Amino acid sequence: MGRELQVRVATPEDLEWIHELRHRVYAEELGQHAPDPGGRLRDGLDGDNVYLVAARGAARIGFVSLTPPWLGRYALDKYLTREELPLLDEGGVFEVRILTVEPRWRTTAAAPLLMYAALRWIAARGGRQVVAMGRTELLDMYRAAGLRPVGRTVRSGALTFEVLTGSVSGLTKATTDRYRTTLGRLAAQVDWRLDVPFAPAPDGCEHGGASFTAIGTDFRTLQRRHQVVAADVLDAWFPPAPGVGAALAEDPDWAARTSPPAAAEGLLAEIAAARALPVEALAVGAGSSDLIFRAFGQWLTPESRVLLMDPGYGEYAHVTEKVIGCRVDRFRLRREDGWRIDPARLSAVVGSGRYDLVVVVNPNNPTGRHAPAAELRSVIAAAPARTRWWIDEAYLGYVGLAESLADLAATDPRVVVCTSLSKMYALSGMRAAFLVAEPVTAARLRRWTPPWPVSLPAQLAAVAALRDPAYYGERWQRTHELRRRLAADLAGLDGVVTVEESVANFLGVILPPDGPSAAQLVQECRRYDVYLRDLSPLSPEYEGRTVRIAVRDSAENARIVTACQAALAALRPGAAGPEAPAPVASGVATAGSAR
Template identity: 45%
Template sequence: MSSQSVDARYLTIALSSPKDRKQIYSARHEVYALELHQHQASEERLLRDALDERNEYIVVKQRDELLGFVSVTPPGASYSVDKYFNRSDIPVSFDQSLYEIRLLTVLPAHRGRIIAPLLMYGALRYIESHGGSQLVAIGRREVAGMYSHCGMKRTGASARSGAVEYELMTGNVQQVYRATAAMTRSFERLTDAVDWQLPFAFNRSDHCNHGGALWEELSGDFSDLGRSQQIVNADVLDAWFDPAPAVLSAISRNLPLLVRTSPPTHAEGLVKAISHARGVPAPCILPSAGSSALIFMAFQSWFRPDSRVLLLDPMYGEYRHVLKNVTRCVVDSVVARAENAFHFDLREVEERLNEGQDAVVLVNPNSPTGTLLPPESLAELIARFPGTRFWIDETYIEFCGAEHSLERFASESVNAFVCKSMSKVYALSGLRVAYLVGPSAEIAELSRLAPPWAVSLPAQIAAVAALDEPSYYATQYRATSELREQLASRLRTECGIAVFPSATNCLLCALPPDGPGADEIVNRARKHNLFIRSGAGIHPSLGPHTIRIAVKSESMNERIVAILRELLSDIA
């Protein structure tokens, strides 16, 4: 079977088990003794050496079949390079930061472009996660180019072992990551399918990218906040409008008290206000300091590595991050496509559910696409699968109309949970307040995991006041809709940008396919104090020519159009 026929959905990358070791030693004999003639063939048809007691092997398997492996030698008394070279001739420090990569091997039937780079990347992540900063390797001359492509440096020294010529190579973690940045991005799509079982995150960063480049431009000690007025932060979906005057008044008139006083332990007053405003029983409500706190809390409670969770992509990246890198679930996805204006087909979702899923996670209306699933159809689907949890993120629902919300449905269900951030639609992003609605018994279980005083007192006061100002916010939602359509029209007519229909406070846009990609436009816009998001940075399926733009005020939208018009005309 050729590497092209390897189905990435069934690949597993993991540390070797004791059972794997015998397969590895057998494969080493097949490749290094019989194929490459580096070693003598043995009757037992196994090949190992003294370093195997110390080395860690990373393997790629398809079901139970070993496809390839790489060995990592940790800091210690000896490395394999010691057999061929004098340490004084190797330009590295032999200390506790030095790791050796060796025996990068793909079995003959599976050689190609997928497995070897995946093993190499796994080895690099292993080394960095264990505190390594220096690298040394001896690569067969035939594969030395791949080591170089990954940022390793040829030293010019070589050695022969049997019929095999090795090149000595060195590097450091920073060099390797600079060299493999593009490779890492290309792996994002692959790791949606690969079962990453290594005991550290796939991504070098343990965090999800949320935009917010504004704070990279302003002083880290918050001493230069006045400059924020010069920046269009359209890479995050914060409200363009201010909180209701009554909200600001409630905070400002009592600010010293709010800052020095502990809040109600479990935000009881806030829960009561939510219950009254939404018509949802209080036992079905769990407040929290933002939706991310709810995501981390619930998912770590519900899911294990053998859990299967279906995502409706492209979507808010925090969900994939938590499921893949924190709970380490098996993550599947239904991907919406541009040819359907990024609308999801619930029939396809149902087909995937029939294959067996523990949970479904979706954002409605969705970010970054702005699409809205009909609540009636969604409720019917949820009711047909009572054994599957459905997590519906309704952060932006009020922009479409509160009648689209499934909060009351979730409170009466056995398996639906509605996550409601109050950040975007109430202009409270800086205060961090959200809540979860679901079956009372499940909410009670999650409440046991919630820390006391999770929502600050200023946030509780502001949220309660905001819920009491529906008229003010309804006016802002209508204005947002008008601003969105005006911005979309001007982007099309003045900038030549295709804009997908949206029901919320962002626009997903397609740049001209024969022009510069999103990364170039994003970087160039930043020099003009305009911050927008690359679509591929949100989800690979969006491709290299999509950008997401937050709807801002009329004056800021004017600046967005002017800057993009200038950038695209300059390049044209």
């Protein structure tokens, strides 16, 4: 069977049909609106809404309308004030409207397909909550789909609607559970033209980037690493210190077959010496993800309330929301504020006393901004005693280790600092990290640490790396120079993109509202074996238009610029090339780089 059923973002040609179908259904059939002599029903949000269309061959069969939060207004604003419906002021709320299907197709899978497409599109833009108006007589159907009434009723023409809401993850689960067989069949039949994969990743999270998949996760085609530019993960562009290679090369057979020190005693002692910290305040793990899962699993329950920065490193949302099931709030960072953490506003939010844990990645990934240590110390000092702070300093070396809060963490039971050795020390493949906590807290975590948490090669490498601060200081400085050059070259691409520099080993590229989406640019660059990261799923603050690019060496940075230039040209309206972007095969990126 051919892929005759198609789902796409509406084209200008589709809009006339949408206006005509809306008139037939909502004016003539349902009496919600007065008939229009021209037989068209338009909307004040038409210029800003996103319409998704389902078609079979040349016949359009249905559509659904989406209103993203960055517009600052919703259709519901016509009926209710924000005081009456405060959820509209929460971050990440998308309005889903007027799911409409041609009469002859209403008994088919068209409506479920459009509902599913809307959820996938919203998830790809970082949406967390959906709001909708549902006809009162169909309330049971909406409940079965996972929506719940908020207790507000709206009258429009001859119809009465309930205001409904639901989480994107919950609605996606309800839809995939209820229509699993149908969706499985449609996956093989539908011509999916959206810039988001048809199916979500198995656990709803992509850990790391897609570049290793291009190299080959079965390790049979490792020579591909020389062709692939892995700028979708934030691994260092430089090699580890010379002493690392020497330590691993001295007797690799022995290092491979020998059990390491069971509690990584030598590594702990080296960290304590290098950072002037008491060894009893330390715990080590196989990367910071190991420490995050282990610590949060001990401290948090589904009843815990957690505050995350938004945008922020996606692994924290994954662990707290999807693994543990905590109640998670977001502290919204704004592009117009330079993504800065406003200490006064953060103090006011945390001062409520309702948070068990506040997570701050500093410098922040993916915004690339750094909050001065003095500001964070003041906020923490004024915070309630019951609130624990987790400070992730994976990229701090690019700012300066003097900005660390490790000394505070070693004495204050409310503060924990986590430091990955992956990004700063070019040891991502080794999997080594440590955290700093008041000794009683650190001891509890060590009790829940299995023996041999860090492999012998990783311990040897980490110790050697920590013994060569001069080498890494020079590499961090060189990274700044490479980043500035890459930023200047990208900013010169026909003036169509805006570049946001960071303080670390990456930068952001913002596409114009009338240009391609971030997902389209990422997908097109893969034709040139250049892998970038679409930040859209991390937060609606990115509006589906921001790509993160890791700093590589000069040659690979040049390939990145060339690929972006070619991709933007291919995606320009009217450009020769494929009618639509190649189908997206990988899962939605939500977590960020491996730590």
